[in-house]
Amino acid sequence: MEIIQQLVNGISLGSIYALIALGYTMVYGIVKLINFAHGDVFMVGSFVGFYSITFLHLSFFPALILSMVACALFGVLIERIAYKPLRNATRIAALITAIGVSLLIENGMIFFRGAQLEAYPNDILPTNKINLLGVTVESKSLLILGVSVALMIILQFVVHKTKIGKAMRAVSHDAEAAKLMGINVNNTISATFAIGSSLAGAAGVIFGTYYYKIEPLMGVIPGLKAFVAAVLGGIGIIPGAMVGGLLLGVIESLVSAAGGSLWRDGVAFIVLILILIFMPQGIFGKNKREKV
Amino acid sequence: MLKVEDLNVYYGNIHALKGVSLEINEGEIVTLIGANGAGKSTLLKTISGLLKPKQGKIIFEGKSITAKAAQTIVKQGISHVPEGRRVFANMTVEENLQLGAYLRKDKKGIKQDMEMVYDLFPRLLERLKQQAGTLSGGEQQMLAMGRALMAKPRLLLLDEPSMGLAPLLVKTIFRIIEEINVTGTTVLLVEQNANLALSIADRAYVVETGRIVLSGNAEELTSSEKVKMAYLGGN
Ligand SMILES: Nc1ncnc2c1ncn2[C@@H]1O[C@H](COP(=O)(O)OP(=O)(O)O)[C@@H](O)[C@H]1O
Ligand SMILES: [Mg+2]
Numbered sequence: 001m002e003i004i005q006q007l008v009n010g011i012s013l014g015s016i017y018a019l020i021a022l023g024y025t026m027v028y029g030i031v032k033l034i035n036f037a038h039g040d041v042f043m044v045g046s047f048v049g050f051y052s053i054t055f056l057h058l059s060f061f062p063a064l065i066l067s068m069v070a071c072a073l074f075g076v077l078i079e080r081i082a083y084k085p086l087r088n089a090t091r092i093a094a095l096i097t098a099i100g101v102s103l104l105i106e107n108g109m110i111f112f113r114g115a116q117l118e119a120y121p122n123d124i125l126p127t128n129k130i131n132l133l134g135v136t137v138e139s140k141s142l143l144i145l146g147v148s149v150a151l152m153i154i155l156q157f158v159v160h161k162t163k164i165g166k167a168m169r170a171v172s173h174d175a176e177a178a179k180l181m182g183i184n185v186n187n188t189i190s191a192t193f194a195i196g197s198s199l200a201g202a203a204g205v206i207f208g209t210y211y212y213k214i215e216p217l218m219g220v221i222p223g224l225k226a227f228v229a230a231v232l233g234g235i236g237i238i239p240g241a242m243v244g245g246l247l248l249g250v251i252e253s254l255v256s257a258a259g260g261s262l263w264r265d266g267v268a269f270i271v272l273i274l275i276l277i278f279m280p281q282g283i284f285g286k287n288k289r290e291k292v
Numbered sequence: 293m294l295k296v297e298d299l300n301v302y303y304g305n306i307h308a309l310k311g312v313s314l315e316i317n318e319g320e321i322v323t324l325i326g327a328n329g330a331g332k333s334t335l336l337k338t339i340s341g342l343l344k345p346k347q348g349k350i351i352f353e354g355k356s357i358t359a360k361a362a363q364t365i366v367k368q369g370i371s372h373v374p375e376g377r378r379v380f381a382n383m384t385v386e387e388n389l390q391l392g393a394y395l396r397k398d399k400k401g402i403k404q405d406m407e408m409v410y411d412l413f414p415r416l417l418e419r420l421k422q423q424a425g426t427l428s429g430g431e432q433q434m435l436a437m438g439r440a441l442m443a444k445p446r447l448l449l450l451d452e453p454s455m456g457l458a459p460l461l462v463k464t465i466f467r468i469i470e471e472i473n474v475t476g477t478t479v480l481l482v483e484q485n486a487n488l489a490l491s492i493a494d495r496a497y498v499v500e501t502g503r504i505v506l507s508g509n510a511e512e513l514t515s516s517e518k519v520k521m522a523y524l525g526g527n
Contacts, residue, residue, distance in 0.1 A: 170380050
């Protein structure tokens with residue numbers, strides 16, 4: 001039963017990676033930029049959630065929504081200020097800018113509130129133990145998993161059924177042709193940043209609720225791992241990010257269960273190297289060479 | 293209906309259009325013929341707002357649309373079917389058509405126009421739920437045209453609709469262009485297949501290296517020695 005317990009842990013962790021990976025993949029799909037500041041948006045979301053709960057005395061769901069809204073605005077702000085002026089610049093210029101933005105957010109956070117840890121209260125969600133077919137799981141894990149899955153379903157709905165979702169897919173396939181349909185490409189790109197960042201904000205609150213401790217550099221490792229998850233699923237492909245995230249979470253948990261706790265953080269990067277060697281287009285990626 | 297005056301367009305320091313002027317009257321089919329690289333696509337892209345001219349004016353139905361955003365121009369009633377079709381390969385035929393109506397809010401009108409597109413292109417109706425990327429070249433051309441019609445344009449810009457299609461399909465496409473025109477849409481048609489284009493057009497312009505070098509009635513041009521030599525395969 002230990003293995004099933006680990007599987008449950010892995011899925012919970014993986015759903016956090018998946019939520020973050022979605023933002024990477026959506027932004028990459030539409031502007032071909034690896035937004036390395038995305039992990040820091042996750043961190044900011046986690047802090048917004050923390051302050052909403054501790055200062056504003058909000059409960060879990062209102063805090064989650066506030067954090068998602070704040071991160072959506074923050075994501076759009078980053079896009080408009082830092083990335084939009086570079087839309088026609090070289091990729092390396094945009095990438096370096098993204099790393100700069102990441103450092104700015106991390107150090108800005110440290111400047112304004114210090115580098116010390118903060119801890120989410122442990123009574124935000126009920127922590128009953130539930131017995132499911134002989135396996136004990138915390139009700140909190142189930143709720144968190146449920147929230148993540150619900151967000152992913154909503155995202156699928158938005159992307160496939162709504163007008164803005166169709167515009168997003170059209171722009172990511174061919175921005176010029178999208179313009180000919182009357183689509184406002186700038187607004188569509190902003191909407192993509194908003195949605196991706198709001199999911200990172202949700203992931204931040206879920207992370208805090210689940211693992212308690214948060215700090216200004218907390219976005220670095222999950223950000224990198226979510227990036228690996230996005231590449232694993234096939235960068236630019238939304239279901240790929242979901243599957244890649246879950247898979248990475250499960251692999252990590254199984255490795256630590258097998259006695260390799262020390263290896264846990266390394267696993268993601270071994271996975272990255274293996275995909276880049278054997279399956280550079282990722283699980284869902286079409287086997288085509290990228291235009292340079 | 294459309295008046296282009298002294299248009300100059302650059303790509304960096306490549307001077308692609310050098311003072312192009314032309315006029316299209318309501319109800320016409322006007323064709324633009326010229327060799328590869330003459331500047332035909334550049335002209336269409338400038339009219340539809342994808343490129344900004346350095347100099348010159350574009351007037352549509354009495355209003356200046358010079359250097360306006362593409363979405364504004366679609367809204368004013370000009371749709372552009374780009375060279376190479378550029379359908380959204382990752383989306384279904386139906387979604388492509390819906391995107392054509394992106395700026396419209398009249399649900400009923402959109403539905404009617406969908407029916408109109410299915411009447412023009414019955415093939416599309418058979419393939420509604422299919423990914424556009426899996427269509428044949430001819431079907432993609434039909435989709436690109438149907439998608440443009442979904443915006444309910446008064447002026448339709450067509451860039452090389454016959455490119456890469458089998459002769460029989462080309463005939464079908466051209467018959468449909470005439471049909472679209474008869475039902476009240478003005479057409480600006482860019483073609484390398486000058487014979488065919490002149491056969492359905494009212495008037496034509498000949499473009500060479502960014503300049504209009506000849507213009508006139510389609511019949512006149514068809515019998516002109518110069519056009520025969522350069523574009524209609526000798527004699
Ligand atoms: N994106 C571009 N960048 C630089 N030059 C271009 C670009 N597109 C077209 N050109 C140049 O502009 C000229 C006109 O091209 P185009 O309008 O595509 O010709 P046509 O459609 O008549 O074949 C050509 O010399 C072409 O090489
Ligand atoms: Mg061309």
